Amino acid sequence: MMHINGSCHCGEITFEAEIDENKVILCHCLDCQKLSGTAFRSVVISEPNGLTFTKGKTKEYIKIAESGNKRAQGFCQNCGSAIYATSEEPTNRVYGIRAGCIEQRNLLIPKSQIWHNSAVPWLNEVSNIPAFETIPTK
Incomplete structure (x- = not known):
């Protein structure tokens, strides 16, 4: 188990969580x-x-996911940052926390991929695309 913390983009929401670093x-x-x-x-x-x-x-807000399950999507009302998805029940919630909002995101190495049938076809070519440290200048 790992303790993490994070926030939305504007800082109006901050959080802490206990996560399983093997479930990224x-x-x-x-x-x-x-x-x-x-x-x-x-x-x-x-x-x-x-x-x-x-x-x-x-x-x-509640959305029926591709799985057919009702999923509560939690986000900041001010900046719109997505924070989590979870079940619609108010108790015993297991959260899928969005890694981009987590301070320790660089330590969270993905262990699996789901819904890969919907993956964009160019994903495997990302390592071949030119990369720049910042916005390139002329």
Whole structure:
């Protein structure tokens, strides 16, 4: 088990969580692609009721996922940062915490990929795309 902390982009929401660092997942489902605005999302799974907000409160909405399960999506009402997805039940929640909001994200190495049938076809070619340390100048 690992203790993590994080925040939304604007800082109105801060949190702490107990997670299993062996449960870091890349999700390629269409919901994660749309919600993140990119090709996939990196998620770490919390212990049951393992997420605690130290500042602010998320807004939630319920969406039926590709799996057919109802999923509560939690995000910052001010900046829109996605913080988690979880079951709609208010107790014994296991959170899929969005790794981009976690301070220790560089330590969270993905161990598996899910919904890979929805993965964008160019994903395996990313290492061949030119990379720059910052925005390239002319």
